[in-house]
Amino acid sequence: MNNHPTTQALFTPPRKSALLLKFLGSMNLAITLLVALSIAAIIGTVLQQNQPYTDYVIKFGPFWFEIFQQLGLYDVYSSGWFLFILFFLVVSTSTCIYRNAPNMLREMREYRQNITLQTIENYSNSYSWQLNHSADEVLHVVKKLFPHHGYSARQKEGNGYTLVSGMRGAGSRLGYVLTHLAIVLICIGGLIDGNAILKAREMLGQIAPETRNLPANEVPAISHLGVNNMSFRGSVSIPEGSQSDVLFINYKDGYLVQELPFSVEVKDFRIEHYNSGQPKSFESDLVIHDERLEKPLVQTIAVNHPLIYDGYSIYQASFSDGGSELELLAWPLLGKSSKAKKIDTKVGADLQMTLFDQSWILETSNFRLFNINPSEDPDKKFKNVGPSMQFKMRNKTGEAKEFLNYMVPVERDGAYFYLSGVRSSPAEEFRYLYVPVDDAGGINRFMSFLHALNDDALLRQIAAKQNFTGSALPSKDSAQFNKAMVRLAGVFVKNGISGVTEQVEKNVPLEKREEVTKLYIRVLQQILGAVYVDVLSKEGVDVSLGVDEEKAAFFDSASAAIGALSRYGSPVYFQLASFKHHQASGLQIAKAPGKNLVYPGCAMLILGVFLMFYAPQQRLWAWLQPTDDGVKFVLAGHAIRNNMDFSTEYQQIREQFERILTS
Amino acid sequence: MNSTQTALQYELNQDSFWKGLSLFDWVWATIVMCGTGYAYSRYASLMDAYEKGILVSAGVGLVALGWRWKSMRGLSLAVFLLSMLGISRYVNGLNDADSDFFLRFLVSSQSAIMWMSALYVLATLTYFVSFIGRSEFAGKVASAMTWSATTMGLVGLMVRWRESYLIGLDVGHIPVSNLYEVFILFSIITALLYLFYERRYQTRALGSFVLLVISAAVAFLLWYTFDRQAADIQPLVPALQSYWMKIHVPANFIGYGAFAIAAMVGTAYLVRAGAEQRHSNGVALTLPSLEILDDLMYKSIALGFAFFTLATILGALWAAEAWGGYWSWDPKETWALIVWLNYAAWLHMRLTKGWRGKPMAAWAIIGLFVTLFAFLGVNMFLSGLHSYGEL
């Protein structure tokens, strides 16, 4: 009844769902999404991700910090809008597959045997012969040559004609399906393994990150993730000989605690080095304690060789100090007593102490056994400058300076120094104090010199002994001069050279400043020199003939170091006397069930892409129509891709037919 | 009927792959198989099953490559002989490089790389002379130079591989581990891809364009060598001690090389299209037709895309083993994704929207800059997990 053509139907608007499908599967949307994804990715690489929030505040100021935070720019790849783009890409690609795949799969198997003569004659690769062979003879040639060139063929007897349809490279259609399906799988797998789920749980109020620095067992339950959490990636630092059954997952400006159904013990952590000093391997001996196991599982892991246990992958990710025990000598930098005090502490410990009537906290944060630094020696790129400790000295107002002290003296320009780096914030580079090493290889001479300069009585005594030849001063003034000299030395020890110049600027009119400064410095050098000689002679060094070059160099370095003490910021100098090294192994533990989708997706993607490019679908048709004096033979070819190559190949096949059939 | 039959039989025989092989092809196969057999018999005890598999497939692959692309036979033999010369001249250790004549002036890795650099630059100039002066002879010389440069580059890498073991058994590794080494790899791969197309399309006009990129790489390499002492062989940091590195890096550089060629073909396209628009009849018209250039550009990008996909996935598998996750949004990874998405968009535009011509050529050129950033810029400007050569 209804089989008369309904012209009207052509003009009824398509249904909404069809429109939606069309939009979702459209190329424009796909390209827009690809570009949007790229831009988002660029933002994520230009702005360093997942840094401490305070760093961002410093960088952008509070106003922009807030805006960028709202936009999720500190963790682009798990921000809502980024996930939204990914989600849309999945939807769009799926729609695309849904719309195209059935056709493509059909086309893969279809030999297009219903094609008309007119169609194949209109192809650009088409040629027609009028031959006086029999149709069977030509058919025989066709059925030999098509397979010979890799075309599988189907024959059809039509109404007064025979059609052989050949096809090659059906794989490219399959390639399309594989490639695009792979994208969907990979994205879904990635979403499962990413922290979209955590985000959702946070939005539902089920979890909240902890921002305080607490031991795992004091972290409130809201920041704990149970063992049933499906996918995560976290890390934990385990000292040698200890074990842990939790992990920490960095989340926003805090962290979450992930519980494990087993506990991991680190028996031993090792670093091996190449001859040149660079690290060669990081290894941990692990023991997995799990009540489901009959006996604990023992295994060594290394970088690139993780342990896979019960769906959890355990990686060697980093290392740190595991509470090394340090013995320090605290040398006072103020006052005149030069006795060092022995102190025991531990990396990670905070030690209360009273120094010069003030309370301080010594916070030891790190110890390193090796410090591999670039070397000036052309034959060796690196050199090991030995152990170092890093610590903070916090005063009673809570301010702290951070220090980095090396244990063994370091060479610079032929002389050796104890190095101590200092900075006021982690953002700064360390500035180094170079304390010269004495003949005995120790720090004692420097300290004696420093404390002699802190000893006013001694200074006065030494000053009195100086005779200022050439200064042409009346003797009444010379007493005053001596006093001035002692004061000058005091200013220098307290505030360095800049203290001296400040003094001049305060008291001397502009036009005379230069002259007076020069005088002051000369006088200062004289008293420092005299004190130094005094220190040497008390040590038992014979100074009657002056000092040798080495001791003179020591004097220069020591004076420079003393001049810099005012900016040092700690009332004592800590010398690392001995240590007991304990390391901690930094493990990363991940559970990523999404990879069961991602990995097959990757395999499909590779296969699909190569199929799509290198198995392009090509078709040949041979149309045979007997005529009065022989046969009409049309050979046509068509390819959807690589048309140029195909044309060349078609020409060759055509010429071959020509040669055979017209021979 | 009979004549048709005979003609058919004749044609079928003519085309047969096996019958098409010449005596020389069989000599080639014999040489390679003997070499492989020798290596196998000598070193099998040191290899695990994978390595044996790789050795045998490398032999078979080389035979097939030499059959399909005859010039590879000469290249392989030259590389083999020169590398053996280099390796055999090291008797007393690395210091021989300063005292032995052959090492010092020809086949120590440093000297070979210098030869490679010089030859690539000369080849570039010669290609230009041939292009502008329409001289076929100069073109042939330029091709020969490019082949020689490639030979020396490969020799340099081979000998360097050996040299790394001379430093220390635990230091030895395949030379694809830092920026210096991969720049050499990049030059060689780009040159080989170009030489393949040169033969396939029977035109040397593109040489001056493609070799320009290689010369730029060489310039960087030289600067890097002399200014930063980058040529020193460094032991591998733990993260790089992995089988994945050996396949991830070369796959990546096939991708980069192909993208570089696509961009230079794109440049040639724009040059020729401009000349046609101006109705000029200058040398630009000796370039292949726009249609061919367009096709070549597509083929290069397709090749690059396929290998870049492979490389990125290999990288992800490696990351899963080394860093504890197959994807960490590390800047290098992320930029690889950006490069990949960019070319995916390019391919879609061409294939589904039928875009052709100048916009696509321009896009291919821009693509090279994006690639360049992923390759170099990330190391220079962004910090991340990839420990690969900092500048």
Ligand code: HEM
């Ligand atoms: C990241 C996502 C995607 C990637 C990596 C990708 C990759 C590819 C590749 C490599 C090709 C082959 C191009 C060629 O042979 O020259 C292709 C073709 C194609 N893609 Fe995508 N694609 C993606 C997303 C999409 C989406 C979302 C759509 C749907 C709108 C789509 C639709 C198509 C179509 C229709 C073809 C042509 C197939 C043919 O005619 O053989 N693709 N894709």
